[in-house]
Amino acid sequence: MGCILTFVEQRGGVPRKASLEALSQARRVAQGAGWSVCAVLVGYGVKDKAADLGAWGAQTVYVADEERLALFSAEGYAAAIVAAAEVCPPSAIFMAATITGKDLSGRVAARLGTGCLADVVAVSLAGEKIQAVRPVYSGKALATVEGWSSKPVVVTLRPNVFAAEAGGGVAQVVDLPPVEAKIRSKVIEVKAAEGGELDVAEADIIVSGGRGLKAAENFALIRSLAQPLGAAVGASRAVVDAGWIAHKHQVGQTGKVVSPSLYIACGISGAIQHLAGMSSSKVIVAINKDPEAPIFKVADYGVIGDLFQVIPPMVEEIKRLKQE
Amino acid sequence: MKCCVLVAYVPDTASIIKIGSAGNRIDEGGIKWIISPYDEFALEEAIRIKEARGGEVTVITYAPERGSTGLRECLARGADHAVHVVGGEATFGDSYAIARVLAAAVQKTGPFDLILCGIKGVGSDASLVGAMVAELLDLPHVSGVVKLELGDGSLTAQRDVEGGTEVFTSPLPCLLATHKGLNEPRYPSLKGIMAAKKVPIQTFKPADLGVDEAELAGAGATTRWVKLELPPAKASGTILKGEEDPAAAARELVRLLREEAKAI
Numbered sequence: 084m085g086c087i088l089t090f091v092e093q094r095g096g097v098p099r100k101a102s103l104e105a106l107s108q109a110r111r112v113a114q115g116a117g118w119s120v121c122a123v124l125v126g127y128g129v130k131d132k133a134a135d136l137g138a139w140g141a142q143t144v145y146v147a148d149e150e151r152l153a154l155f156s157a158e159g160y161a162a163a164i165v166a167a168a169e170v171c172p173p174s175a176i177f178m179a180a181t182i183t184g185k186d187l188s189g190r191v192a193a194r195l196g197t198g199c200l201a202d203v204v205a206v207s208l209a210g211e212k213i214q215a216v217r218p219v220y221s222g223k224a225l226a227t228v229e230g231w232s233s234k235p236v237v238v239t240l241r242p243n244v245f246a247a248e249a250g251g252g253v254a255q256v257v258d259l260p261p262v263e264a265k266i267r268s269k270v271i272e273v274k275a276a277e278g279g280e281l282d283v284a285e286a287d288i289i290v291s292g293g294r295g296l297k298a299a300e301n302f303a304l305i306r307s308l309a310q311p312l313g314a315a316v317g318a319s320r321a322v323v324d325a326g327w328i329a330h331k332h333q334v335g336q337t338g339k340v341v342s343p344s345l346y347i348a349c350g351i352s353g354a355i356q357h358l359a360g361m362s363s364s365k366v367i368v369a370i371n372k373d374p375e376a377p378i379f380k381v382a383d384y385g386v387i388g389d390l391f392q393v394i395p396p397m398v399e400e401i402k403r404l405k406q407e
Numbered sequence: 408m409k410c411c412v413l414v415a416y417v418p419d420t421a422s423i424i425k426i427g428s429a430g431n432r433i434d435e436g437g438i439k440w441i442i443s444p445y446d447e448f449a450l451e452e453a454i455r456i457k458e459a460r461g462g463e464v465t466v467i468t469y470a471p472e473r474g475s476t477g478l479r480e481c482l483a484r485g486a487d488h489a490v491h492v493v494g495g496e497a498t499f500g501d502s503y504a505i506a507r508v509l510a511a512a513v514q515k516t517g518p519f520d521l522i523l524c525g526i527k528g529v530g531s532d533a534s535l536v537g538a539m540v541a542e543l544l545d546l547p548h549v550s551g552v553v554k555l556e557l558g559d560g561s562l563t564a565q566r567d568v569e570g571g572t573e574v575f576t577s578p579l580p581c582l583l584a585t586h587k588g589l590n591e592p593r594y595p596s597l598k599g600i601m602a603a604k605k606v607p608i609q610t611f612k613p614a615d616l617g618v619d620e621a622e623l624a625g626a627g628a629t630t631r632w633v634k635l636e637l638p639p640a641k642a643s644g645t646i647l648k649g650e651e652d653p654a655a656a657a658r659e660l661v662r663l664l665r666e667e668a669k670a671i
Contacts, residue, residue, distance in 0.1 A: 155573065157538060157548060182568045186550040189502070189538030198503040198629025201533040219635070220530050223424040224433065227634035228500070236630065268547035268577030275571045282569040288671070312671060330553075330588045331567045336420050336529060337444050337587050345670040356420050362638070366670045368660070374646075381641055384663055386656045388649025396657035404665060 085118040085174035088235075089141070090164050090191075092183055093124060096132045101179035101242035101285075103139055108206060108245040109177045110140030116208050118174065121145065122254070123167035125160050127153035130256070137254030139247075145170065147259045154270040155183060161190040162264035168195065170257070173235045175213045177206075180239035181284075188239045197234040204244045204342075204363065213238060221336040221359030242285065243342045244363075276331075281315040283334060288345040289364075291317030291334055293357075295350015295371060295390055299327035304394050305349060311401045317341070317361075319351045335360035349390045353378030370394070408462035408557075410453035411519040412486065413509055413540065414446040415528035416470045416477040424637070431632045432499065442477050445525025447592040448585040452555060453523050454485040455590065460557070463487040465516060469495050469508045475608055482603035483595035489608045490516050492616065497624035500531060500632040504623040506539030511616035513544060516609070521562075522582040526551050537584035547577045553588040 087109040091102040098106075106122060113120045122141035124133050126148065133144040147163035164187065168176060176191065178184040180202040192199040200206070203215035204225075213230040215238060230236025276282070283289050290312065292305040302316070309316050318332040334341055336356035346364035351357060353369070353376055361367070362381050369382035370390050379385050386393050418424070418438045425434040442450070453464045465488040466481040468474045478489040492512050498504035513522060522541075527534040534550070541548035551566035564575045564583065595603070613620040619627075645663060649656030664670045 157550070161542075182551060182566070185534045186538060189506075189535040189550075190542045190548075192503060192535070192629075193506060193539040193542035196503075198501060199533070199535050200630055201502070201535055214633075217532075218638075219532055220418065220422075220424045220433070221420070221532060222638065223422075224426070225636050225638055226431075226500070226632045227636075229631050229633050230629070231631050232629040234629075268549050268575055268581060270573045271576050272574040273568075273571055274574070280570075285569045333587075340532075345664070345668075355423075359420075366664070366668045367644075368664065369646075370649075379644070379646055382646065383641075383644040383668065384660060385644055385646040386649040386653075386660050387646060388653045388656055392653035393649050393657045393660075396654040397661055400658050400661040401671065404661065404671075 085116060086121055086171055087113050087118060088121045088123060088168055088171050088173035088176045090176065090178040090184070090187070091122050091124050091136060092179060092181060093126055093129055096129050098136065099179065099181065100247060101181050103247040104242065104245040105177045105179045105240045106136065106139045106141060107248045108240055110250065112206060112208055121171050121173065123164055125152055125163045133256045134254050137251050138249050140251035141254045143257055144254045145257050145259050147262060149261055151266060152262065154273065156266045156269035157186055157190045158264050158268065159262055159266045160187055161194055162262045163259060164191050165194050166259045166262065168235065175230070175235050176237045178239050180241045184239050188237050192237040195234055197232040197236055198230060199237040199239065200228050200230060201239050202241050203238055204241050206238055206240065218363060221356065222340065222362050223359055241342060243287070283315045283317045283332060283341050284339050286315030287343050288312050288314035289317045289334070289341060289343045290314045290347045290349065291319065291351055292322060292349050293319035293351030294321045296322065302328055304391070307398050308347070308394050311398060311405060319357050348378050349394065351378055352376045353381065408456055408460050408521065409519045410456055410462065410464050411513055411517065411522045412446070412450045412453045412464060412466045413522065413524035414450065414466055414468050414477060414481060415443040416440050416468055416474045417443045417528055417530040420444065420529055426635050426637065431635050433635065440473055440477065442480060443525050443528045445527055445529070445585060448587065448589045449523035449525050450481055450484060450486065451590045451592040452585060456521070456557065465490060467492070467509065467512050467516065469505060469512065471496055478608055479603050480595060482606050483599040484593060485599065489606065491608050491610045492613060493610060494613050494620050497620055501628055501630050502533050502535035503539055503629045506536050506543060507623060508613050508616065508618050509536065510540045510543035511618045512611065513540065515616050518580070520579050522546070524584055526584045526586045537582055541582040546580055546582050548582040548584065549575045549577055550584040551586045552583045553586050555583065555589065
């Protein structure tokens, strides 16, 4: 019988949403094949939360709980995942395609002498093989990819794509032996973003601004719309390159690829590189003066008009509805 | 300090993508090839390190014949040596196979104090090769570097993560996968372009490095692209005219998002 081992990322002992999405999808894939689902939890002081993952479908949770794993290191975390894989042993290893997951997946795969299906938006079992769909050329095409190794393939799942659904029972918790790996490169400090600003890669709603804002200070208008929606602030490459806002806000080919449930593009014409980064959003809204702007071709809803005149009444209306 | 930069030669990010006749690759007709934009940050950083501390920069690519054009551009920007592993058609899309070839090339041409590459090759967009090469060479790595300080035998690097920044330390040698924000890559100078023409490019076949490409693409393959498709065309959306009465359009948009799309 096969098994899918899912690496569950945690922050302060709390599993990240993207990891619960990956674990839920592991359960769905395993169910169809009669496979089992295991999880691996890595960190320090995380063990008492391990059994909770049973509620998300994990039958066994392997735990590496050590002080030297308190902060991230690719070598230490990869060693823990590989140790879990030796005990399990899995038919596939799932993890969320977060910054951490993308970093680890390459190291884990190479350590196991196998490949990785990276940043997938669909994954299933095709016969004995894991088959997945992943956006390539920044979303301009979709590749159906398969694991071909006799060893377990690593799969990273794009956040915000797979539903996180509780379901399952009580997990058996298994302690992993202390990680013996040498840890050379490692995190020594984590700095939280100023003002607890929401990251575009994690946000469910994104409001993005582009050149149509005309000046850096007009990002205040974007923030005024983002605030009542609980949205993250995104940006086009043009305004990041102009220095109006930090690069971490950039959505698109050389920025972040996002798939929120709602993406509102304000004053963004929709260069092919920008579309590549957001076209998999569930609902796309465009606000732009130019009716010919390419962004309207991918928009589900749009307003042809001046964003300086459209956004303030939108904010007012949203606030009014929120109060109802 | 000896730096090595791994570069991928990829379709221009502005390319229109069409599906090739094999059904699992793009149609390469009319494609303009460029150095993957993230690799430009890696190359620029290596050149800056050389300028500040001395040493040399070697660029390595694993690509078909056309890759030599990319290497010439790297030389024109300031790299000293260029290594071309000719191949890559058969192993296309298999990051582990690519990493094995690149790791063998680094071993053949090294040792290096620092190996740099972009966080991802645009196109395949997998973000895997850097960490895989590091693992194969038993080196530490930091992925997504946006800030770098080199010390004596060690380094401090930063990367952006969801909701914050992580600060790393690592001993040298180390592999760094670079991200946008690390530096502003330079354009090649005319003088650089002229000088680059005289630099010989060292050429290898994978077999010269002790790697059996046919095996990597056959029995040793780990992942394959079985099909490539264009995303389904999107139905046209509801576009409101807001030139005359922007407030009315704004209210209608909010209503649609709430009642029809159920997005807010």
